[in-house]
Amino acid sequence: MDKLKEIDKESIKKAANLLVKAKNAIVLTGAGISTESGIPDFRGEGGIWEKYEPEIYGDIQAFLKDPSKFWQMAEDIAPTLFNAKPNPGHYSIAELEKMNIIKAVITQNIDELHQKAGTVIVYEVHGNINRFTCLGCRASYNKEQLLRKLKREKNLQPLCDFCAAPLKPSVVLFGENLPNFEKYMSIDLAKKADIMLIAGSSLMVAPICDLPLYTLRNGGKIIILNDEPTYLDKRAEIVINNKTGVVLPLILKKIKKIQANFESKTHN
Ligand code: APR
Secondary structure, three states, X not given: OOOOOHHHHHHHHHXXXXXXXXXXXEEEEOHHHOHHHOOOOOOOOOOHHHHOOHHHHOEHHHHHHOHHHHHHHHHHHXXXXXHOOOOHHHHHHXXXXXXXXXXXXXXXXXXXXXXXXXXXXXXXXXXXXEEEEEOOOOOEEEHHHXXXXXXXXXXXXXXXXXXXOEEEEEEOOEOOOOOHHHHHHHHHHHHHOOEEEEEOOOOOOOOHHHHHHHHHHOOOEEEEEOOOOOOOHHHOOEEEOOXXXXXXXXXXXXXXXXXXXXXXXXXX
């Protein structure tokens, strides 16, 4: 799929032109942007939910009944997650923010790779893996403290040092509400966006899969970059079915070329 088809080259040019003219472009990302950093996505080929049933491993009610299931999955994924590095897709988005081409990134990802790549305005609508809170006394542990606990206690299900209740990572599980600030800020940004670039998401999980509808409803346009079809493809201005790590750097390159041409014309 990495080979660029003629149609993709045209779409990349079109996407670059739309983004360079946009006044309020934002980016919505999903797990697909991090697969080229080695982190499996959820519903793509070999995704996490193929191996772990979300109802048992990713749901808040199941977690409260038996947290060890979640921690079993976490133990399998954590090393990849904690050691992952941003890929060219993340770095391209960070540069587009620096160039003021995009105003914000809304991400469903918990891996912090956008921040590691240098993006500053990131709204983590599904939380992140930075804090672990006690369900009993609300004590809060950071990643390093948790890893030390897991090493010391060898207990698959970390318990609070103070009240022995289970700890829960600050990620949003199915059945939980999204963090209010990130949720309402994302809706506001989507309403104001003239362009929403959606990269690496199957757009199958509410309420975030509805965000592009706010943009469309207010006359904005969406660009979908995903290696599989999504439910919104037919309403997208542009659909590019290819790898984010391949296409985003090419969009960035095209934008720089457009800006350089514009500058050389205005200076002559
Ligand atoms: N380039 C482009 N697309 C890719 C790439 C890639 N390198 N790798 C994977 N994809 C596509 C997959 O084909 C899939 O359509 O990215 C999409 C990822 O979709 P999901 O795995 O469903 O991830 P996401 O959309 O982020 O899921 C939303 O669901 O399980 C919950 O909380 C979890 O945040 C997650 C939410």
